Amino acid sequence: SQQGEEDPQALSIQEGENATMNCSYKTSINNLQWYRQNSGRGLVHLILIRSNEREKHSGRLRVTLDTSKKSSSLLITASRAADTASYFCATEPNFGNEKLTFGTGTRLTIIP
Amino acid sequence: DGGITQSPKYLFRKEGQNVTLSCEQNLNHDAMYWYRQDPGQGLRLIYYSQIVNDFQKGDIAEGYSVSREKKESFPLTVTSAQKNPTAFYLCASSGSSYSSFYSNQPQHFGDGTRLSIL
Numbered sequence: 001s002q003q004g005e006e007d008p009q010a011l012s013i014q015e016g017e018n019a020t021m022n023c024s025y026k027t028s029i030n031n032l033q034w035y036r037q038n039s040g041r042g043l044v045h046l047i048l049i050r051s052n053e054r055e056k057h058s059g060r061l062r063v064t065l066d067t068s069k070k071s072s073s074l075l076i077t078a079s080r081a082a083d084t085a086s087y088f089c090a091t092e093p094n095f096g097n098e099k100l101t102f103g104t105g106t107r108l109t110i111i112p
Numbered sequence: 113d114g115g116i117t118q119s120p121k122y123l124f125r126k127e128g129q130n131v132t133l134s135c136e137q138n139l140n141h142d143a144m145y146w147y148r149q150d151p152g153q154g155l156r157l158i159y160y161s162q163i164v165n166d167f168q169k170g171d172i173a174e175g176y177s178v179s180r181e182k183k184e185s186f187p188l189t190v191t192s193a194q195k196n197p198t199a200f201y202l203c204a205s206s207g208s209s210y211s212s213f214y215s216n217q218p219q220h221f222g223d224g225t226r227l228s229i230l
Contacts, residue, residue, distance in 0.1 A: 030216065041223050041224070042202055042204075042223045043202065099160060102155040
């Protein structure tokens with residue numbers, strides 16, 4: 001079952017612009033994670049935000065979490081061609097079995 | 113360098129054949145996972161293991177089998193009962209302890225095996 005749904009499904013922007021992706025989920029969570037996947041490769045962990053956190057930063061990445069709306073957003077500032085990839089959110093439930101449920105992803109294309 | 117190694121990178125299966133995908137990690141992680149990814153889709157959990165000699169079914173376990181005889185290794189067998197095996201298979205591990213209730217730990221992924229039907 002897909003717990004997370006990313007929006008939009010695809011996004012194309014000019015290099016240097018900011019990119020925002022959204023994730024909605026259905027049940028209570030312990031944390032929410034964002035991953036990047038380059039074409040034909042495995043996923044790379046970007047950032048983890050716990051249910052008691054509202055915002056987290058890592059370099060050019062900013063993640064927000066609104067547990068009342070069951071939603072999260074990932075902002076990539078000053079985008080680069082190397083940011084072209086698919087981005088997935090994944091949720092860990094709050095009953096501690098550590099299984100992640102992944103969304104369907106946002107395909108981000110940075111136009112040079 | 114620590115990481116997860118999946119092999120082979122490409123695999124072809126004949127009708128009625130079982131094939132085994134390898135996953136090895138040297139991160140000293142307790143938990144390991146197998147996912148299936150279809151084109152344009154997210155990841156679906158096949159099996160996972162939180163400790164050696166123990167594993168649990170995920171959301172789509174039918175037609176697959178696993179073993180966890182060593183901490184470092186978690187091979188996945190795609191059996192002939194899996195009628196639509198063509199997909200990208202990803203293995204992951206995380207450092208969660210079996211005794212911890214909340215892990216809050218990210219998963220580390222291998223670079224996948226692409227399985228096709230001959």
